[in-house]
Amino acid sequence: MVVNIALLGFGTVASGVPFLLKENTEKIKQAAQDDIRIAKVLVRDDAEKERLQAVGHDYDFVTNIDAILSDESIQIVVELMGRIEPAKTFITRALEAGKHVVTANKDLMAVHGSELRAVAENHGVALYYEAAVAGGIPILRTLANSFVSDKITRVLGVLNGTSNFMMTKMVDEGWTYEQALQTAQELGYAESDPTNDVEGIDAAYKAVILSQFAFGMTIDFDDVAHKGISNIRPEDVAVAQELGYVIKLVGDVQETESGVSAEVSPTFLPKQHPLASVNGVMNAVFVESIGIGQSMFYGPGAGQKPTAASVTADIIRIVRRLKEDNVGKAFNDFSRPVQLAAKDDVKSEYYFSITTPDENGKMLRAAEIFNSEAVSFKQILHQASDGQHARLVIVTHEMSKTQLENVTEKLNTVSDFQVGNIFKVLGE
Amino acid sequence: MVVNIALLGFGTVASGVPFLLKENTEKIKQAAQDDIRIAKVLVRDDAEKERLQAVGHDYDFVTNIDAILSDESIQIVVELMGRIEPAKTFITRALEAGKHVVTANKDLMAVHGSELRAVAENHGVALYYEAAVAGGIPILRTLANSFVSDKITRVLGVLNGTSNFMMTKMVDEGWTYEQALQTAQELGYAESDPTNDVEGIDAAYKAVILSQFAFGMTIDFDDVAHKGISNIRPEDVAVAQELGYVIKLVGDVQETESGVSAEVSPTFLPKQHPLASVNGVMNAVFVESIGIGQSMFYGPGAGQKPTAASVTADIIRIVRRLKEDNVGKAFNDFSRPVQLAAKDDVKSEYYFSITTPDENGKMLRAAEIFNSEAVSFKQILHQASDGQHARLVIVTHEMSKTQLENVTEKLNTVSDFQVGNIFKVLGE
Numbered sequence: 001m002v003v004n005i006a007l008l009g010f011g012t013v014a015s016g017v018p019f020l021l022k023e024n025t026e027k028i029k030q031a032a033q034d035d036i037r038i039a040k041v042l043v044r045d046d047a048e049k050e051r052l053q054a055v056g057h058d059y060d061f062v063t064n065i066d067a068i069l070s071d072e073s074i075q076i077v078v079e080l081m082g083r084i085e086p087a088k089t090f091i092t093r094a095l096e097a098g099k100h101v102v103t104a105n106k107d108l109m110a111v112h113g114s115e116l117r118a119v120a121e122n123h124g125v126a127l128y129y130e131a132a133v134a135g136g137i138p139i140l141r142t143l144a145n146s147f148v149s150d151k152i153t154r155v156l157g158v159l160n161g162t163s164n165f166m167m168t169k170m171v172d173e174g175w176t177y178e179q180a181l182q183t184a185q186e187l188g189y190a191e192s193d194p195t196n197d198v199e200g201i202d203a204a205y206k207a208v209i210l211s212q213f214a215f216g217m218t219i220d221f222d223d224v225a226h227k228g229i230s231n232i233r234p235e236d237v238a239v240a241q242e243l244g245y246v247i248k249l250v251g252d253v254q255e256t257e258s259g260v261s262a263e264v265s266p267t268f269l270p271k272q273h274p275l276a277s278v279n280g281v282m283n284a285v286f287v288e289s290i291g292i293g294q295s296m297f298y299g300p301g302a303g304q305k306p307t308a309a310s311v312t313a314d315i316i317r318i319v320r321r322l323k324e325d326n327v328g329k330a331f332n333d334f335s336r337p338v339q340l341a342a343k344d345d346v347k348s349e350y351y352f353s354i355t356t357p358d359e360n361g362k363m364l365r366a367a368e369i370f371n372s373e374a375v376s377f378k379q380i381l382h383q384a385s386d387g388q389h390a391r392l393v394i395v396t397h398e399m400s401k402t403q404l405e406n407v408t409e410k411l412n413t414v415s416d417f418q419v420g421n422i423f424k425v426l427g428e
Numbered sequence: 429m430v431v432n433i434a435l436l437g438f439g440t441v442a443s444g445v446p447f448l449l450k451e452n453t454e455k456i457k458q459a460a461q462d463d464i465r466i467a468k469v470l471v472r473d474d475a476e477k478e479r480l481q482a483v484g485h486d487y488d489f490v491t492n493i494d495a496i497l498s499d500e501s502i503q504i505v506v507e508l509m510g511r512i513e514p515a516k517t518f519i520t521r522a523l524e525a526g527k528h529v530v531t532a533n534k535d536l537m538a539v540h541g542s543e544l545r546a547v548a549e550n551h552g553v554a555l556y557y558e559a560a561v562a563g564g565i566p567i568l569r570t571l572a573n574s575f576v577s578d579k580i581t582r583v584l585g586v587l588n589g590t591s592n593f594m595m596t597k598m599v600d601e602g603w604t605y606e607q608a609l610q611t612a613q614e615l616g617y618a619e620s621d622p623t624n625d626v627e628g629i630d631a632a633y634k635a636v637i638l639s640q641f642a643f644g645m646t647i648d649f650d651d652v653a654h655k656g657i658s659n660i661r662p663e664d665v666a667v668a669q670e671l672g673y674v675i676k677l678v679g680d681v682q683e684t685e686s687g688v689s690a691e692v693s694p695t696f697l698p699k700q701h702p703l704a705s706v707n708g709v710m711n712a713v714f715v716e717s718i719g720i721g722q723s724m725f726y727g728p729g730a731g732q733k734p735t736a737a738s739v740t741a742d743i744i745r746i747v748r749r750l751k752e753d754n755v756g757k758a759f760n761d762f763s764r765p766v767q768l769a770a771k772d773d774v775k776s777e778y779y780f781s782i783t784t785p786d787e788n789g790k791m792l793r794a795a796e797i798f799n800s801e802a803v804s805f806k807q808i809l810h811q812a813s814d815g816q817h818a819r820l821v822i823v824t825h826e827m828s829k830t831q832l833e834n835v836t837e838k839l840n841t842v843s844d845f846q847v848g849n850i851f852k853v854l855g856e
Contacts, residue, residue, distance in 0.1 A: 016719070020577050020578065020718075020719050023579055023718060024577060024578070024579050026764075027576070027579065027644070027762055028576065028577060030644075030761050030762055030763065031576045031761050031762065130574070136719075136720040136721065136723060137720075137723060138570055138573070138574030138575075141570075141573060141574055142566055142569075142570055142574070145566070145569060145573070145741065145745070146558070146566030146569055146570070146738070146741050147566075147737075147741070148455070148456065148459045148741050148744050148745075149448050149452060149456060149736075149737050149738075149739075149740035149741040149743075149744055150448065150452070150737045150740075150741075151451055151452050151455065216455070216458075272705075272707075274705070274726060277700075277702070277705050279700075289737070290448075290451060290733070291444070291448050291564075291733045291734060291736060291737030291740075292564040292565075292727055292728065292733070292734045292737045293564065293727070293728050293731070293733065293734055294727065294728070295564060295565060295725075295726060295727030295728070296724075296725075296726040296727070297723075297724075297725055297726075298702060298723060298724040298725075298726065299720055299721070299722065299723030299724070300720065300721050300722070300723075303721070305718070305719045305720070305721065306719060306720045306721055308577075308719060309575075309577050309578045309717070309719030309720045310574070310577075312577035312578075312719075313573065313574050313575070313576050313577040313578075315577075316576050316577055317573070317576075324752070324754045324757075326752045326754065329752075333458050333459050334455055334458055334459065335458065336454075
C-alpha cells in the first residue's frame, strides 16, 4: 500500500525528505511496511512553483492549503514553513481534517504546543515534532521512550548552533562577539537580525519543549528566563579559561523540591564536563537522572539532512502506527500540573565581574556584601587593569536565586562598584 | 490492572528494578497504563533465598524455573542471571510458554540472538534487550526507531567500561597496563579473570548486536576481529599523545561497498574527536550516517541503576504494547542478508611501532616496504632508544586490510625489524 503525504513548504529541510525516502527505500519499507509518496507540495505562489519546476522538481505543487486538506488520499501533512502563522492555522486545520501532522516548528510548538496537542487529541490524530529540538538529535523520542523508567532531575543543553559556533570562536580563537557575529552571518549561520539566536530566545523555545518531555510540565515560554551572549566580553572568556572553565550558552531545566525551573544563560562549564567539548554548530543535551545518572546526546542542531532525518523518522512512525491501528497515541505521555520552582530552591555557583577603583578596602566591601547574604567564595581573582581601576572576579559557592538578587542589588548600591557580567557556574 | 513479572536472578542489577518501579510509580503508571508487580523471583537455592529474606526482601522467591513458567499470571520474564546457561534454556522455555522476555545478557544475545529471536517470533511474544549494549545508553531503541529514516555508514563505540577506565588511567596518569588492571580489580571494575574485558571480547559481543540494529545484519561473533589492550605499552600511549591522539579500545562496525566489517581494537582517536573525551567507566556510541551526519550517545555502560533503567524501560514498553495489542512486534525490524566486507574495502590509517638497530638505512628499508604496497606515510617519528636500538614510529595514510597484511608480512621478514604494536588510527 501507499501512504500519501503532503509537504507544506519546500525549502531546505523539505527537500531533504525526498532525499532520504529515495536513498533508504528498502530500510524504510521494512519499518513502515508501506510506501510513502509525496502527493502534494504547498508553495507560496505560482512564481515559486515555476522556479522549482524549472530546476527539475516534478511534484504536484499547489498554492492553496485547501487543495491538500480536501484531498482524502493524503493522510499525513508535514509542516516545514516555520514561524507562527500561517503554520499554526494550517496545522490546526489539518488536524481538524483528520490528518496526522509532523512539524519541525519549535517556535510554534513552544508557544502554542498545548493548544495544538489538544486539537490532535480531540481528533484522534498524531502530532509529532522530534525535529523541533536539536534538529538531528533524537532527544524527544529518547526522553519519551527510554527515560520512561527513569526520573530526570536536570536537563542541560547546548541548544543553539549559531550561538555555539560564535562562542567556540570567542573561546578558541579569542574573537570578540562582534567578529564572531559577522563571520556567523557571512557563513549563513546567523540571520541579518540575529536576535533569536544570540539572545537565547531560540534556546528558550527548546527548553519549553524539553521540559514537557523531561518533567511532564508544559511551562510557559515567559517563565523561561533567558539571557544571551551579546554581553560576553573577551575578558570574561579569558578569566573563564584561567579558572578552568569554558563559557557556553546553556539551557538548563531542573526540578527542585518546589517545582521546575528553566533558563537559558551563558554558563561557565568545567573543562572536563562533556558539554564543554561540544563545539561549532553542534548541539548536545546532557541529562541527569536517578537511574542512568549522567548521559549525553550529541549531534547537529540544524541543517537540511539532519532535520529531514528527524522529520522522516516521525513520518515513518505514523505510517507504521496507521498499520498497527494505534496512531492516535500522544508523542509524549508524561504530563503533570505545572509547578514552578521557588527562587530559594534554584541554586548554583555564580561568576561576578566587578570593576572598582584600585584602592584599599574594595575587596573587603565586596566580601561584606556576600557575607551578609551568607554566600561564600570559591575562587577570587584581583586584577589591576588601567592603573586606576581593578577588576574583581569572584566565583561563589552555591547560592539561591534569592541570594543572587539580594547580593546583586547590594553590589549595585555601592557607587564605587561597576557590576559587569554575572554568569552561572556549573559545579563539578 | 496489574501486570505480573518475574525476575530470574536477584543480583545487583535486578535489585535496581524495584528501586525504579517504586521511585517512579506515577510516571511509569502514566506510560504503562497498568501497575507492574514483581510476582516471583528465581534464586539459586534456599540459602540465597534465606540470605535475601534476612536482609528484608519479601518477594515470593522460588528456586525452580517451573514455578514461574507454569504461573499463568506472569506475563513478563526478566532474565538477569548473565552468561549463556542456564539463561538460554530459561529464556527459550519462557518464550515457548508465551511469556515476553527482557534480558540484559549481551553474551547470550550476541551468540544465540538469532535463535532466540526466532523462538520469540514463532510464539508471537516480545524479546527486548536494550541493556545488552552500553547498559545505561538507550542506543538500541534509538537505532531502531530514530535512525529508521537514515542510512548508517559507520558505528564507533567505546563499549567496555573496564578497559576504558584502564585506558584513561594509562593515558591521563601514565600508568602501565599492569597497574591499571590491578586498580580496576581492586575497585571491582575488573574480574579476577579479566580476559573478556581487556581482550575486547565483551566489546565484540556488543559489536555483533550493534551491527544487527545499525546495518540489519546479524554477523557471527567469530567474524568480529578483536584485539585487546593488554599489549599497549607506555611508549605507545606517549607517542599517541605526541602525535595528537588518545588511545582507546574502540568497536568499529562499518558498511563498505562489499559488505559489513566489524572489529574491536585499540585505536588512535584524534584528540578533538568526541569519543576521545569519553573517560573512566563511561561508554559512548558514535554514529555516522548520510542524514544526521555525526551523532554520539554517551552514558554509563554498566552499573545497577543504569542497567535497571534500560531493563525497566523494556518492561514498560511491553506492558504498554500488551494494552495496545501489538506486543509481538520485533525489537528491531531492520534485517538484511549478512554480507561481510572484502578486505580490500576495509580501509584505515595505521600506526606501526618498529624497533631496529640504530643504523643507517633502516628507515629507507621500511619506506621501501610501505612503498612496494603503495602505502604512503602521514607522520614519522624516529627515536633513538638505548644507543643500540632506535624506534621507528609510522602513521600511514589510508590503507586496506589487504595492504596491512602484506606490509606486516614483509616487515616481519626483515630480521633487523622487531615489529611492535600496529594500531588503527582514526582520520580527522
